Amino acid sequence: ESDxxxxxxxxIIEQLKQEVKINNITDPLQIRDLLKKKLFEIISKNSNTSLLALNDEFKGKMNIILIVGVNGTGKTTSIGKLARMLSMQDKKVLLAAADTFRASASEQLTEWAKRTNVDIVSHKSGADPGAVVYDxxxxxxxxxxDILICDTAGRLHTxxxxxxxxxxIRRVxxxxxxxxxxxTLLVIDASSGQNSMVQAKVFDECVKIDxxxxxxxxxxxxxxxIISICNELDIPVKYIGIGEKADDLKPFDGKSFVEALFDI
Structure with missing residues (x-):
């Protein structure tokens, strides 16, 4: 199920039909390759997949990465992995535990800060997230x-x-x-299906997703x-999470992703 x-x-079907007709394609394998090409074009039309914080143009400036997403998507874990990846590239990273509403969020992020050997700023549970970001x-x-990564609350129902x-937080x-x-990076769970489109739209309305x-x-x-999100909202995928270890965050590879969609 592709979702x-x-x-x-x-x-996609309409575009495929037109190309098949114009080029008189009858070979199913050729049609399959054409479909792969179409999907790759959609997910790579916005090819800005590297972090601004890694751009030499912004070296020496304060770089802030806001991480948003609903609870349960692996948001806190993704922050830990991102901190690890950036630290390995000789960046000094600081974490802000601004998800003050989920009871265990700050503790979880503190644990990741220890694992990845980065500093963290946190307040007590229920504190003002803006105050955490300020500090x-x-x-x-x-x-x-070099880089400040801010966790945020994921209470989509409110x-x-x-x-x-x-x-x-943006005003602060x-x-x-x-x-x-x-x-601003949005964390999406690959198993959340078409729910993720709703999430992407809401967060993109709240704060522009990069x-x-x-x-x-x-x-x-x-x-x-992700094909639909890239197509309708024009938001690029930057990283994929492929496991629980600190190193299990990888740059997104569009070609490999499309090939995996066709693997039975």
Missing amino acids: IAINTVMQ AIHASEKRGA KSNLMDELKK ISKEAPDAIVE GIILTKLDGTAKGGM
Whole structure:
């Protein structure tokens, strides 16, 4: 089951029909290759898959990565893996535990900070997320951090609260670090099917999404709904999570991803 939304499927079928007719293609293998090409074009049309924080142009500036996503997607784990990956590239990373609503979020992130040997700023459970980000920005400046990664709450069912919270965090960043390079990444569970389109739309409305981390691709899920998200919302996939270890975050490879969709 690919989980590609019906409107995207219809669009691809229509384009495929036209190309098959124009080029008089009858070989099923050729049609299959043409379909692969179409899918690859969709997921690579926005090819900005590298992190802004790794761009030499922004070296020396404060780089802030906001991580958003619903609870249960592997958000906190993805932050830990991202911190590890950036640390391995000689970046000094600081974590901000701004998901203050989920009881275990701060403890989980603190554990990842220990595992990856990075600093963390956290407040007590239920604290103001904006205050955590405020403190983390100033801690980043004092400690000379290259990249600040902020966890955020994932209470999608309270959309207005979520929007207010994310907007407040953005306001704190704009005020306290007006020259910072800010990038927002959405964490999506590969097994969440077409639900993920709803999540992507809501978060993209709340705070513009710059890229996706697709998690739990080590299971049976193939993450086909990403085709629809890339097609309709024009958001690139930047990383994939393929396991529980600290090194199990890999840059997204569109060709390998499309090939995997066709593996039976």
